[in-house]
Amino acid sequence: MIPEVNARRFGYGLRPALAIHCSLAHSGAWRRVGEALADDLTIRAFDLPMHGKSGDWDGQRNIHDVATDMALSLLEAPMDLIGHSFGATVAMRIAIERPELVRSLTMIEPVYFAAAAQDDPEGMAEYNEQNEAFEAALAEGDRETAARLFNRVWGDGTKWDQIPAPTRAYMVDRIDFIPASSPFLGGDSAGLLAPGMFDRAVMPALLIEGSASPKAAHAINDSLMRRLPNARRVVVEGAGHMVPITHPGEVAGAISDFLAEVPLA
Structure with a gap:
C-alpha cells in the first residue's frame, strides 16, 4: 500500500x-x-x-x-x-x-x-559537521532549530525569520522526513x-x-x-x-x- x-x-x-x-x-x-x-x-x-x-x-x-x-x-x-x-x-x-x-x-x-x-x-566533511548540529537539535526535541539549520544549508538563502510563518510551520511539521530519508x-x-x-x-x-x-x-x-x-x-x-x-x-x-x-x- x-x-x-x-x-x-x-x-x-x-x-x-x-x-x-x-x-x-x-x-x-x-x-x-x-x-x-x-x-x-x-x-x-x-x-x-x-x-x-x-x-x-x-x-x-x-x-x-x-x-x-x-x-x-x-x-x-x-x-x-x-x-x-x-x-x-x-x-x-x-x-x-x-x-x-x-x-x-x-x-x-x-x-x-x-x-x-x-x-x-573528505569532500563530505563539511556536510557531516552540519548534519551533526541538525541531529543534535532533533535529539533535543528542538524541531524549529533543526528546520532552521536544515534551511540554512539547503534552502534558497532566505533568512529563517524572513520566511513566511506558514512556510516555516510547514517545514517544522515535516522535519522528521529528513532523518527518515537517511537509510537510503x-x-x-x-x-x-x-x-x-x-x-x-x-x-x-x-x-x-x-x-x-x-x-x-x-x-x-x-x-x-x-x-x-x-x-x-x-x-x-x-x-x-x-x-x-x-x-x-x-x-x-x-x-x-x-x-x-x-x-x-
Whole structure:
C-alpha cells in the first residue's frame, strides 16, 4: 500500500514527464520550470508522502521505498524523469531499477550522500559537521532549530525569520522526513552502489547544480558522473541548492537543450 498520491500537471507539450520535488516542499515547486517548458513537455508533478496534499507516511516502511512506489504508480513508460534533491534520488533509483520506464533522467543536485561518502569522504566533511548540529537539535526535541539549520544549508538563502510563518510551520511539521530519508540517502538501503547497478541506467542523463551550492552537492555530482554511463553536467552560475526555484529559466533552458537530443520515440 502507498499513501494517496496527489499530482498536478504543468504544460501541454508532446513529451510526458514526471517531476519529483525536494524535501519540505510540494509539487507546486515545479510551476515556474513547468511554465518555461510548457510548449515541449507535459509534466506530471506529485507530492511526496507527508507533503502537499498526498497522504501521510505510516512510519513503518522505508520512506524512500514509499516515495519510489508513489512515483512508479504515475509512470507511463517511457517518460522523462526530472527530480530535485530528494526527488532526484527517487528518479535516479527508478532509472537504475526500472530503466525500461525511463526515456531520460534529469537530476538537480541529488542528495545521494552515500555515493560521495564512498568516493570522496573528505569532500563530505563539511556536510557531516552540519548534519551533526541538525541531529543534535532533533535529539533535543528542538524541531524549529533543526528546520532552521536544515534551511540554512539547503534552502534558497532566505533568512529563517524572513520566511513566511506558514512556510516555516510547514517545514517544522515535516522535519522528521529528513532523518527518515537517511537509510537510503546516507546508507544506500536499496543497494544501488553494488557493482553493476549504475550500469543499468543507460539512458541519457543530465546533472544540474548551482555554483554556490554546498560542497557535498558537488561531491555527489562528481561521484554520479563517474558512475552513470551516459551523463552530462550543467552548472548554473550564482545559484545554490534551490536552483529550480531561484533560477527556473536557466534550469528549464538546460533541460530543453538536453531533451532536444533525446528522441521522443
